[in-house]
Amino acid sequence: MINLDGTIVKQKEAKLSVLNRGFAYGDSVFETIRVISGKIMFWEDHYFRLMASMRIMRMEIPSSFSPEFLEKEIKEIIEANDLGTSPARIRFAVYRLQGGYYTPATRDIGYVISAEAMENSFYLFNDEPYEIELFKDHYVNSGLLSTIKSNNRAVNVLGSIYARENDYDNCLLLNEKKSVVEALNGNIFLVKGDVIKTPPISDGALNGIIRKQLVNILKKTEEYTLEETSISPFELQKADELFITNVAQGIQPVSKYRKKSFENKVSKNLLSKLNVKARLG
Template identity: 60%
Template sequence: MINFNGNITDNLNSISINNRGLAYGDAVFETLKYSHGNLLFWEDHYFRLMASMRIMRMEIPMNFTMEFLESEIQKILVENELSNKTSRIKLTVFRGEGGLYKPTSKEVGYVIAVSPLEVDFYLMNDAPYEVDLFKDFYVAPSLLSTLKTNNKAINVVGSVYAEENNLQNALLLNTDKKVIEALNGNIFLVKGTTIKTPPLADGCLKGVMRKQIIELIAQLPDYTFEEESISPFELQKADELFITNVITGIQPISKYRKKEFTNSVSKILLQKLQVKIRLSS
């Protein structure tokens, strides 16, 4: 069952082939984690969604408040008997049908889909996790590249590349050949007592979990934080690499090419993340 513009339905035919999200990628989305009655980091997700809609020049309906959208999410969780379980939620907002590249409608619609997750909390994954660079295509850094839109072709092709090469993930480069992110999350690098992540100006996603981790790093007195470009050359000199997203939390990278990494900082940050969630629930 899905929530399509406020209507609970299992009829996917209700989504037209003329839907602009399908036809032109004219849509933005948020992937959220719901755990034990809490919609994690909902305020950050909501304000990113509103900012994304404004950047895409979508008109924001007056009823699109935090309370309204949260109630619509809760509605579909109850319908799918997931209100007491940990779940993945995808909230997609698309522009109304009409026009070709130039839209003719100022209306927007939304669809909310939910699915259960096996892991309740953010846990440390110590299993081998190998990555490499994906260099077939590059991300052009701009404000649009920081958004979660339906234009994710490079992530799709990169995921196929990773599978073909027995990798757990791949790292994306921008047109300046700087490392900007993983296929499904932001990248952080630890070297000595310095923790780095690429700046938004390099084209990386404005991740909700990225924001949480940056705030937690500020609580580590023994480390300094830098929001600076990362070159591929730096990866093999790093002590630790990890990926962040709201579903997994923190995913340590165990191997990049011939270099193997520790995960001590990842463990410290994961513990702080767990505490932060408990205190906010």
């Protein structure tokens, strides 16, 4: 079942025009949201990021788009897919309504909410081998547009194809200044001693929900020192640990980058803290 502009329909009946601006111009933003037994994880952060993304894209935000209304819409699609007591992954996409060419005929929007089951209620630690490499064919441009989740993800798609063709589990993306920005599907953190670094949003890094949660956790702990600073590719092989964060997986430790193998002690410790925060809401 799919929520199409507030109406729940069967997936095969959920149709968008081939002239839809999300398809024609990538004129769309989205949120990937984790729901556990009907509870939306980190909902406030998702809501405000979605609103910020719509503003950056100069979309008209409907007066009905309150946190309560959108939460109700998400919970209804969860129930419609019989996922009320299961972990689920939600994709909430907003697109500008059809019309115009590069210049839109309107700033009004439509939306689609879909749901699919997930295996685990909370984040599990994955210590399986996980090898990464740099993707250098194309760059992420620093600036606001790179910090939001939009349908313009060509670099991520091409990087994912490169990773699969070369038997890597993931790749790291660079910005135009040749600094490490993020992974294909999440934010990157680097551990050296008791210092943990992550690229700043100003470098073009996605304004990730789990990134924000970990930043808040790290600011309150005395175990580590957090630095939001640019990361050079040369620093990667000198690190003790690397790990990737996103809403679906939580924290994914990296085991190998080129000839360097990494520990996973810090990522394991932080994952337990993240799960505690998720449970508390």
